[in-house]
Amino acid sequence: MEPTCSPAPKPQAKAPAYKLTSRVTHPQNSLIPLGSFVIGGPEFIIMAGPCSVEADPQMLGTAWDVKVAGAHIIRGGAFKPRSSPYSFQGLAEEGLKKLASARELTGLAIVTEVMDSTDVDLVSSYADILQVGARNAQNFSLLKRLGQLNKPILLKRGLMNTVEEFLCSAEYILAGGNPNVILCERGIRTFETSTRNTLDLSSVLAIKEKSHLPVIVDPSHASGKAHYVAPLSKAALAVGADGLMIEVHCDPANALCDGEESLNPEQFKELMLTLKDLAPHFGRQISTIANHNPQLAENA
Amino acid sequence: MTVDTDSLTPLRQQIDHLDERLLELIQQRARVAIELGKIKKNLSLPVMDLVRERTVLTRLTQNVTPGQGLGSEAVAAVFTEIIKTCREAQAPIKVAFLGPAGTFSHAAALQQFGRLATFIPGDDLTEVFRTAESGEADFALVPFENTTEGIVGQTLDLLTATNLRVQATLNLRVNLALMSAHGDISRLKVISSHPQALAQCRNWLALNMPGVELRPTVSTAAGATLAINDDSCAVIGHPALASFYKLNVMSGGIEDFQHNQTCFLILSRDDSPITGHDRTLMWFAAPHNSGSLYKCLQPLADAGVNLTRLHSRPNPKSPWEYLFFLELEGHFKEEGVIKAIKALEAESDKLTILGSYEPPESPINPLNNRS
Structure with missing residues (x-):
């Protein structure tokens, strides 16, 4: 006898690991609008700010310096995934409020990390972009939850993830119905110890080949050294990344988290001017620093 | 019986x-x-x-x-x-507000000063400021911030060029009512108001007033004039206007979003006294280099003075330069606050205190305070 109900569909012999993320299904680059900017287009998007949100005036002071230097988006961690439970864990909602006041001051969008599915509603009530950290890159219940949102998600590459696994993580968010995913290369774990992680710049090329999603690079976490940040940033622009995420602290020596990899505002301003000059050579632009800005005249 | x-x-x-x-x-x-x-x-x-x-x-x-x-x-x-x-x-109080009659500024002024005050509508904010500066009005009531629209930039600009002082603040919920001359909802054929007010009640109107013609007018006041003269016409506006135009409220609280509110500043030529729970508003310019705002704010943190607001505004006189509007806890005549402001002033290019006042009961958009 034939069974009356239809049988469950057999898994395909070789199901593709990711579909919606693939360039096959979406040949054009994805463009993610955010306020007056578009991520993934000609504008080279800079996200900058302190590693973690601290007490005033650190957040407001740094946010202002970063805006004046030409950043598009302000970053800052309120929930911090630290290797040690004894390290500073972040200010939680208090920190989110400080980020919101930085947005109020600067008019720039804010990106901040969400570590747990239970915090998604809270974080998305403050943030313009929600970040998934490297340590959560394969937290699939979190990724599924973020798939239900409409807000852009900044997905960092896991420390031990191949490019294919990285794209599979993005697929979870897209499959849930949220197409607004920005990928972020932030270095992977290798046998090399001279930098904190090994920044895999060639992954930008591999991702661009396989996927339509925008990719940015985080040279701060990858290198762990402030003086590596500017050269790696220039390399990321050259290799075709859509933007950067850079740590800036108004007083790096006294930062509560990752001070050794943070640029001070003066160094950041200098880097921004260099990137603005270089961008047109790679088909990019940075429109947040106008040509008649007196800063340019000073540095010319 | x-x-x-x-x-x-x-x-x-x-x-x-x-x-x-x-x-x-x-x-x-x-x-x-x-x-x-x-x-x-x-x-x-x-x-x-x-x-x-x-x-x-x-x-x-x-x-x-x-x-x-x-x-x-x-x-x-x-x-x-x-x-x-x-x-x-x-003595009759004279209040300048952003006209014409029927605006939310008018409703706020009615709430604060009562119907017996003399209200002087201004065509624009510049005129409202000038009316109070010249002494023609005792007070100016100006919109400062709205929960959805944000800070009112023109008010900030005018604050940098006035000798008026902020005396008080007032929060007004954007509360809308349906009003007509007779108050009989079954006779309505037309509802008129400013397009923004109509838009803010879109859901309520679709649900409760299907088929009634919505007629946009240049102002709420124009809508009210229609309603006074035509029995089949009603107006949507702040319920405070019912008594002003001799209308009957048929239904109140019809706005789709209940959390929308506007904060107004009440300006005069005098300072308000210390109440013990004041806030002080000031504006300053910071030098155009990295870390300058940080240096300006550090003395406040050192003095334990809480920052409750910080806005930036491009300096109209100098491109690529910004002015900052800062609100802190305390009265500018209190010792600790005087010290903190002096230290801030030393780091800034120019600082002007705009006045101290009691904050509204539920501030719209407070910066988070340090605990």
Whole structure:
């Protein structure tokens, strides 16, 4: 006898690991609008700010310096995934409020990390972009939850993830119905110890080949050294990344988290001017620093 | 069925007697207020003392026992009218606001100053400021911030070029009502108002008034004029306008979003006294280099003075430079605050204190305070 109900569909012999993320299904680059900017287009998007949100005036002071230097988006961690439970864990909602006041001051969008599915509603009530950290890159219940949102998600590459696994993580968010995913290369774990992680710049090329999603690079976490940040940033622009995420602290020596990899505002301003000059050579632009800005005249 | 009206008579007599006593007491209060007004005039003090008026009201409502007669809100409403009316007997208050009649600024002014004040509508904010600066009006009431639209940039610009002082702030919920001359909802064919007000009630109108024509007008006031003259027409606006235009409220609270509110500043030529829970608004320019804002804010953190607001605004006189509007906890005449402001001033290019005031009960967009 034939069974009356239809049988469950057999898994395909070789199901593709990711579909919606693939360039096959979406040949054009994805463009993610955010306020007056578009991520993934000609504008080279800079996200900058302190590693973690601290007490005033650190957040407001740094946010202002970063805006004046030409950043598009302000970053800052309120929930911090630290290797040690004894390290500073972040200010939680208090920190989110400080980020919101930085947005109020600067008019720039804010990106901040969400570590747990239970915090998604809270974080998305403050943030313009929600970040998934490297340590959560394969937290699939979190990724599924973020798939239900409409807000852009900044997905960092896991420390031990191949490019294919990285794209599979993005697929979870897209499959849930949220197409607004920005990928972020932030270095992977290798046998090399001279930098904190090994920044895999060639992954930008591999991702661009396989996927339509925008990719940015985080040279701060990858290198762990402030003086590596500017050269790696220039390399990321050259290799075709859509933007950067850079740590800036108004007083790096006294930062509560990752001070050794943070640029001070003066160094950041200098880097921004260099990137603005270089961008047109790679088909990019940075429109947040106008040509008649007196800063340019000073540095010319 | 016959109604036994005899049982009402003794109670009605009691009411009449109590009313006579109330009238006598109110007249007595007015005479004292007029006397007070003369002394204030001799000492060149302003007629309206917002802090004193609030203290009077708080003292009375605190003494209300729940379940005995009126509740504290009702008592506050009755005494607000008494206070405003007696104040008017001292000297009429003149208030400049952003016109025409029927705007939210007008509703806010009515709420703050009462119907007996003289209201001077201005065509634009510049004119509202000027009317109070020249002494033609005692107060200027200007919109400062809205929950959805954000800070009012033009108000900030005008604050940098005025000698007026912020005396008080007022939060007004964007509360909309459907009003008409007769108050009969079944006779309505047209609802008119400013397009923004119509848009803010879109869901309510679709649900409750299907088929009724929505007619956009240049202002709420124009809509109200239509409603006065046409029985089949109603207007949407702030319910405070019902009494101003002699309209009847048919339905209140019809706005789709209940959390939208606007904060207004009340400006005058005088400073308000220390109440113990004040905030101070100021603006300053910071040097154009990295870390300058950080250096300006650090002294406040060192002094333990809480920052409650910080906005930036491009300097109209100098491209690529910004002015900062900062609000902190405390009165600018308090010692700790004076010290902190001095230290901030030393780091800034230019600093002007705009005044101290009591914050509204539920501030719209407070920066998070350090705990």
